[in-house]
Amino acid sequence: MSKDQNSTRYLFVFRFAEDAPDPTPEQMQQMHQQWTDWMQGMRKKGQFVSGDPLEETTGKVLRGTRGSQVTDGPFAEAKEIMGGIIVVTAPSLEAAVELARDCPSLGGPFSVEVRQINPLNL
Amino acid sequence: MKPPPAAAPPAPVDVAQTVDHLFRREAGRLVAILTRHFGVAHLHLAEDVVQDALVRAMQTWPYTGVPQQPSAWLLQTAKNRALDHLRRTRVWQGKEAALAPLVEDGLQAALAVAPPQFEEEIRDSQLRMMFVCCHPGLPQEAQVALTLKTLCGFGEPEIAAAFLATPAAIAKRLTRAREYLREHGVTFELPPADRLAARADAVRQALYLLFNEGYKASHGDSLLRADLCAEAIRLGELLAAHPAGADPATHALLALMLCNAARLPARLDDAGSVLLLAAQDRARWDRAQIARALAHLAASAEGAAVTRFHLEAGIAVCHCLAPSWEATDWGQILELYDQLLALDGSPVVALNRAVAVAKVQGPAAGLCALDAIENGAALAQYHLYHAVAGQLWLDASDPARAAQCYRRALELAALPAERALLQQRLTQSGG
Numbered sequence: 113m114s115k116d117q118n119s120t121r122y123l124f125v126f127r128f129a130e131d132a133p134d135p136t137p138e139q140m141q142q143m144h145q146q147w148t149d150w151m152q153g154m155r156k157k158g159q160f161v162s163g164d165p166l167e168e169t170t171g172k173v174l175r176g177t178r179g180s181q182v183t184d185g186p187f188a189e190a191k192e193i194m195g196g197i198i199v200v201t202a203p204s205l206e207a208a209v210e211l212a213r214d215c216p217s218l219g220g221p222f223s224v225e226v227r228q229i230n231p232l233n234l
Numbered sequence: 235m236k237p238p239p240a241a242a243p244p245a246p247v248d249v250a251q252t253v254d255h256l257f258r259r260e261a262g263r264l265v266a267i268l269t270r271h272f273g274v275a276h277l278h279l280a281e282d283v284v285q286d287a288l289v290r291a292m293q294t295w296p297y298t299g300v301p302q303q304p305s306a307w308l309l310q311t312a313k314n315r316a317l318d319h320l321r322r323t324r325v326w327q328g329k330e331a332a333l334a335p336l337v338e339d340g341l342q343a344a345l346a347v348a349p350p351q352f353e354e355e356i357r358d359s360q361l362r363m364m365f366v367c368c369h370p371g372l373p374q375e376a377q378v379a380l381t382l383k384t385l386c387g388f389g390e391p392e393i394a395a396a397f398l399a400t401p402a403a404i405a406k407r408l409t410r411a412r413e414y415l416r417e418h419g420v421t422f423e424l425p426p427a428d429r430l431a432a433r434a435d436a437v438r439q440a441l442y443l444l445f446n447e448g449y450k451a452s453h454g455d456s457l458l459r460a461d462l463c464a465e466a467i468r469l470g471e472l473l474a475a476h477p478a479g480a481d482p483a484t485h486a487l488l489a490l491m492l493c494n495a496a497r498l499p500a501r502l503d504d505a506g507s508v509l510l511l512a513a514q515d516r517a518r519w520d521r522a523q524i525a526r527a528l529a530h531l532a533a534s535a536e537g538a539a540v541t542r543f544h545l546e547a548g549i550a551v552c553h554c555l556a557p558s559w560e561a562t563d564w565g566q567i568l569e570l571y572d573q574l575l576a577l578d579g580s581p582v583v584a585l586n587r588a589v590a591v592a593k594v595q596g597p598a599a600g601l602c603a604l605d606a607i608e609n610g611a612a613l614a615q616y617h618l619y620h621a622v623a624g625q626l627w628l629d630a631s632d633p634a635r636a637a638q639c640y641r642r643a644l645e646l647a648a649l650p651a652e653r654a655l656l657q658q659r660l661t662q663s664g665g
Binding site: 134135136137138139140141143144147148150151163164165168195196198 | 256257260292293387390391
C-alpha cells in the first residue's frame with residue numbers, strides 16, 4: 113500500500129456547550145448554511161472522507177468486564193455535548209488545524225478537537 | 235387535444251441551498267399544525283418540539299443534504315420529539331394523561347392526509363392560530379409578540395429588537411400570554427359566527443400594528459423592519475384567502491400595507507438618511523406591489539362599510555399613483571383625511587390632514603389647521619409636528635419662524651437619519 117503524502121486522515125470532534133441559549137430559526141438557518149458551505153468546500157477539494165452527526169442526548173458508556181457498569185454516559189454531568197464527527201485528509205496536523213479553523217461554530221461555546229488517525233502501516 | 239406532457243424528471247436539488255427564511259416559515263407552519271393536535275393549552279410543548287426539530291435539521295442537514303421534502307422531515311422529527319417527550323417525562327397527570335394517545339393519533343392522522351388537503355389544513359391551522367394569538371383578552375402588544383413567535387418563527391431576541399425591549403421582557407410577555415390562553419380555556423377553533431366580525435377586527439388591528447412597527451423608521455435594523463412588513467402582508471393575505479377573514483376591511487388593510495411597502499425601497503438615500511415622500515425617487519417604488527394593492531383596493535369596495543383601512547388605503551393609493559409630489563391629487567387626499575379625522579380624531583391624523591390642507595388651500599390655511607388641532611398639547615412633544623410647521627412657514631416665506639420650528643424639532647428628534655434631515659432644513663431656513 114503506497115503511502116500518499118496527502119492521505120493522512122484526521123478526526124474532527126465537534127463539541128458544544130449544553131446550556132447555550134436557544135438559537136432563533138433565522139440564526140439556525142444561517143448556521144446551517146455556513147456548515148453546509150464549509151463541508152461542501154472540503155468535499156469539492158477531496159478533503160472530506162466521511163462524517164456523521166451524533167444523537168446528542170442518548171447513548172451509553174460501558175465500563176468493567178463485558179460492560180458490567182453501563183451508564184447513560186457523561187451526558188448528564190458534562191458541560192459539553194459531542195455533536196458530530198468528521199474524518200478529513202490533510203498533509204499535516206497543521207494543515208488539518210487550518211481546515212478546522214474555518215468551522216463556522218467557532219467563536220461561540222464550541223470546540224473542535226483535531227486528532228490524527230494512525231495509519232495501519234507505518 | 236395536446237397529449238399530456240411526459241412527467242419531467244425531478245429537478246436536481248442543490249443541497250447547499252435552502253429557500254430564504256425556510257426555518258422561520260417552517261417554524262410557523264409546524265407550531266400551528268401541532269397546536270391543532272395538542273390543543274392551545276400545550277402551545278409551549280408545540281413550540282419546544284418544533285425548536286428541537288429545527289436544531290436537529292441544523293445539525294444533520296449539513297452532513298446529509300437538505301431532504302427532498304424538508305417540511306415532511308421536520309414534521310416527522312417534531313412528532314418523534316413529542317412522543318419522546320411523552321415517554322421520557324411521564325409527568326402527564328390527570329387531564330394531561332389523556333393527551334398522550336391524542337398526540338399520537340392526531341399526528342398520525344395529520345401525516346396520513348394527502349398533500350393537497352394537507353396544505354389546506356396547514357393554512358386553516360395558521361388562520362386559527364392567528365385568531366388565538368389575537369385573542370381580545372390579551373394586550374395588543376402581547377398579541378403581536380405571540381403572532382411573531384408562533385406564526386412567523388421569530389425568536390425572542392428578534393421580537394425584542396423590534397419592540398426595543400429586552401429578550402427577558404419579551405419572554406415574560408409570551409409566558410403570560412400562554413398562561414392567559416390556558417387559564418381561559420381558549421380553543422383552537424374559529425370564532426362562532428356572531429363573534430367572527432369582532433374577532434377578525436382584532437386580528438386586523440394586530441396585523442396593522444405589526445406592519446407599522448416595521449414601517450416606522452424610528453429604530454432598529456432595516457432588514458428586520460422589512461421582514462416585519464413582509465410578515466404582516468403574508469398573514470394578511472392568508473386572512474384574505476380564508477372565508478373567515480375575506481372581509482372588505484381585510485382587503486383594504488392589504489391595499490394599505492402593500493402601497494406603503496412598495497415605497498420602502500425609496501425611503502432611504504444612499505447615505506441612509508430618511509427621504510420624505512416629496513423627495514423620493516418614484517422610479518424605485520415597487521410597481522408589482524402597487525398592482526397587487528390596487529387589486530385588493532377593488533376587492534375592498536364590495537360592501538357598504540368604510541373602515542379606517544379603506545380611507546388610509548385610499549390615501550396611500552393616491553400617493554402611489556401620483557407622478558410627483560406636486561402632481562398629487564391633494565383634493566382627493568384632503569377629502570379622505572376629512573373622513574378619517576371624523577372616524578379617528580387623533581392628533582397625528584389631524585397633523586397629516588394639515589399637510590393636505592396646505593397643499594389644497596395654501597400654507598396659511600395649513601398653519602391654521604395645525605393651530606386648530608385639538609389635543610395639540612400631545613403633539614407639542616412630537617418632532618414631526620414642529621417639522622411640518624417649519625415646512626409650512628418656509629412655504630409661507632417666513633424663514634425665521636421656520637427656523638424656530640426646526641430648532642424645536644431637532645430638540646425632540648432622536649434618530650440620526652431624521653436629525654440630519656432636520657438640520658438640513660434648518661440650514662435652508664437660514665437658522
